[in-house]
Amino acid sequence: MFVIFICYYFLTTKWNFFDSVPVACESILIFTFSLYYLFEQINKPRVLFIYNTSMFWIILGFLVYLAGSFFIYTFADNLDKNDRVKFWFIPFIFNTIKNIFFSIAFSRKEAKDKNISSLSSYDNYFKTPFNQL
Numbered sequence: 328m329f330v331i332f333i334c335y336y337f338l339t340t341k342w343n344f345f346d347s348v349p350v351a352c353e354s355i356l357i358f359t360f361s362l363y364y365l366f367e368q369i370n371k372p373r374v375l376f377i378y379n380t381s382m383f384w385i386i387l388g389f390l391v392y393l394a395g396s397f398f399i400y401t402f403a404d405n406l407d408k409n410d411r412v413k414f415w416f417i418p419f420i421f422n423t424i425k426n427i428f429f430s431i432a433f434s435r436k437e438a439k440d441k442n443i444s445s446l447s448s449y450d451n452y453f454k455t456p457f458n459q460l
Contacts, residue, residue, distance in 0.1 A: 350400045354393045361386045361393075381432040388428030395421030 336349055364386055368377050377383045396418035
């Protein structure tokens with residue numbers, strides 16, 4: 328759907344320095360899919376702690392970057408050059424934060440056995456009776 332929109336938009340509009348409409352649409356789509364992924368992880372958890380997965384840190388990086396730079400990119404067409412230069416450091420800050428989250432994601436060590444859910448041992452812990460002293 329996004330590819331069709333981009334093709335149509337680029338064929339029907341004139342080229343500009345920075346076109347904020349495709350960036351806004353792309354940001355909204357990625358933001359929506361990222362929130363949907365986190366919603367699914369909360370409703371149907373596959374791991375005990377979601378922050379132990381690499382995907383959590385990648386999704387968090389996208390969310391922080393898009394939330395921080397969305398309005399700058401959206402209103403970039405309406406800003407004059409001096410204001411654009413003044414505010415353009417903000418996406419760089421959020422890009423750095425995103426890259427830090429990505430580096431955390433790539434440094435995470437995933438479980439060796441993908442077939443065993445980490446929730447199963449957690450569930451078994453509560454099924455065993457409590458032994459009093």
